[in-house]
Amino acid sequence: MKKLVACTTQSLRIVAFCALAAALTIIVPRTTNPCAYSMSRSILSVTGLDPFLITCSSDASLSDGAGDKMKAGSGGPIVTDLHLCGDPDPPDYPPPAPFKCCPPMISSSEPVNFTFPDPAEPLRTRRPAHEAGSDHMAKYRRAVALMKALPRTDPRSFYQQANVHCAYCSGALRQLGRPELPVQIHFTWLFFPFHRSYLYFFERIAAKLLGDPGFALPFWSWDVPEGMRIPDEFADRASPLYNARRNPRHLPPKVLDLEFMEVENNYTDEQQIQRNLWVMHKQMVTNAPLPSLFYGQPYRTGDSAMPGAGTVEVCPHNTMHVWTGDLRYPNIEDMGIYYSSGRDPIFYTHHANIDRLWDSWRHIMRTTRGNQTQVDLTDPDWLDASFLFYDEDARLVRVTVRDMLDADKLRYTYGGVGMPWLNARPPTSPGVNGKRSRLKSVSFPVFLDEAVTVEVSRPAPPRNRQEEVLVVEGIEVDSADFVKFEVYVNAIEYHKVQPGGRELAGTFVTLKQPGEEAETMRTTMRVALNQLLEDLGVEGDDSVTVTLVPVRGKVRIGGLRIVYVAE
Ligand SMILES: [Cu+2]
Numbered sequence: 001m002k003k004l005v006a007c008t009t010q011s012l013r014i015v016a017f018c019a020l021a022a023a024l025t026i027i028v029p030r031t032t033n034p035c036a037y038s039m040s041r042s043i044l045s046v047t048g049l050d051p052f053l054i055t056c057s058s059d060a061s062l063s064d065g066a067g068d069k070m071k072a073g074s075g076g077p078i079v080t081d082l083h084l085c086g087d088p089d090p091p092d093y094p095p096p097a098p099f100k101c102c103p104p105m106i107s108s109s110e111p112v113n114f115t116f117p118d119p120a121e122p123l124r125t126r127r128p129a130h131e132a133g134s135d136h137m138a139k140y141r142r143a144v145a146l147m148k149a150l151p152r153t154d155p156r157s158f159y160q161q162a163n164v165h166c167a168y169c170s171g172a173l174r175q176l177g178r179p180e181l182p183v184q185i186h187f188t189w190l191f192f193p194f195h196r197s198y199l200y201f202f203e204r205i206a207a208k209l210l211g212d213p214g215f216a217l218p219f220w221s222w223d224v225p226e227g228m229r230i231p232d233e234f235a236d237r238a239s240p241l242y243n244a245r246r247n248p249r250h251l252p253p254k255v256l257d258l259e260f261m262e263v264e265n266n267y268t269d270e271q272q273i274q275r276n277l278w279v280m281h282k283q284m285v286t287n288a289p290l291p292s293l294f295y296g297q298p299y300r301t302g303d304s305a306m307p308g309a310g311t312v313e314v315c316p317h318n319t320m321h322v323w324t325g326d327l328r329y330p331n332i333e334d335m336g337i338y339y340s341s342g343r344d345p346i347f348y349t350h351h352a353n354i355d356r357l358w359d360s361w362r363h364i365m366r367t368t369r370g371n372q373t374q375v376d377l378t379d380p381d382w383l384d385a386s387f388l389f390y391d392e393d394a395r396l397v398r399v400t401v402r403d404m405l406d407a408d409k410l411r412y413t414y415g416g417v418g419m420p421w422l423n424a425r426p427p428t429s430p431g432v433n434g435k436r437s438r439l440k441s442v443s444f445p446v447f448l449d450e451a452v453t454v455e456v457s458r459p460a461p462p463r464n465r466q467e468e469v470l471v472v473e474g475i476e477v478d479s480a481d482f483v484k485f486e487v488y489v490n491a492i493e494y495h496k497v498q499p500g501g502r503e504l505a506g507t508f509v510t511l512k513q514p515g516e517e518a519e520t521m522r523t524t525m526r527v528a529l530n531q532l533l534e535d536l537g538v539e540g541d542d543s544v545t546v547t548l549v550p551v552r553g554k555v556r557i558g559g560l561r562i563v564y565v566a567e
Helices: 007-027 038-045 067-071 135-149 158-167 191-210 269-286 291-295 311-324 346-369 530-536
Strands: 080-085 124-126 173-175 178-182 386-390 396-400 412-414 452-457 467-478 484-489 504-509 520-528 543-552 555-557 559-565
Touching (some): 080 386, 135 158, 135 191, 158 191, 191 346, 191 386, 191 396, 291 520, 311 346, 452 559, 467 484, 467 543, 484 520, 484 530, 520 530
Parallel strands (some): 124 412
Antiparallel strands (some): 080 173, 173 178, 452 543, 467 555, 484 504, 484 543
């Protein structure tokens, strides 16, 4: 926790940063015209990678409805602009090779607004990668080979495609209107739509290079027993899908651990598969009964990065990144850290599964709560948030979240696997709640050096049925580290809970962050309680005991409270 407690250095840096930001505010007029940002353009021109001319967008090309709000300086949808791209924040440990990640600026780099594909286009069916040897895996292999063969200056090359992820999560891209703030698409409500649009263009580029308009990405179905290993194709050293920077202990036939955090467990394959199914059930069903709990927290222009992640992003998304990455590297390249994860061809199949789970979650919500259930967020700052991608013809396209809500309109679907975790409700462990009367009083904030148990009172419920949510507030972690802690409910003797059992209400996991500007990551976590309290048979209690258990890394917790949420 050296960085969290080194207050003096930290404050000096903050003062220096604020002074710089204030100076920037004077030098850089807050306008939607990126040409005004002479400083960021000069930063861009020294990044050195891209030999193309920098062209200036006109105001008109950016007028996607966000411009007026931008002038206010805060609030409004997050809008990105390639002209506001600079050096990424370096990771805390020296990377295996220096890197930059701004997309190339080609002379035609004026964004066009996204248009939907022709409804007559064949529907692409993404299929599971564990069907190794099948045609579609052979096509994916060939597509990656073709992308790798393109020159690095081509925005459709594998090198540049990998850099897209880096640019959107390593501090390289800045918020239009607030250039002192990075665009970070993780730990926010942008997580699902950003990655959907990223894969959409990646897939179409692959299809074009293959000359196969029906090409569909395979997905790594790590949530179903047959898919709970690295698919064989990725482990073939002769394949372009191979990546040397993966955990050598996790090659097939090793069964994956959806809650992995650096330490191997000694479960049998059967136990591991069962626990993986419980994790899936918690993250997809019981912990995600509301859109905000599934998608993540609001993130608008002017906001600090990483306000809070949705259930699936934290786990299994983050945990699978760490499980796949190579622990012999201190940053866990390639998959275990944001800047390099797109370099591993398995990333796109991992995220296709995340994207599939987005659709699965909507399906579950509609089948359990009725077709009229509102499954998408309705906030215009979510719907109008926009990202830039190069398409299969190397045209720069501005795409909004609103464009990405209907996979059918995007002409793709998923097939080949079911939801075996749908009814995999984890077991309870009776008699683990010890004696509340012996609890020590806790004053927040607390450093999680050891497990902390707190009695949290439940406010009087509103008359209409709403979701009761435990909010873990003011979480602070050292960005240089990756961190995991667990949240148990009514399990003071948490070590007696069956691994993966019901009292383990939630798991918090971060990936390592780039350093510099954000040495401390501040975020929040939310745990849905209705189903949990029903399963534990304690719906009538006035309070619950919450035990926070550190697993990996150092973390400070600002407080705990219970709220009721209606959506
Ligand atoms: Cu990811």
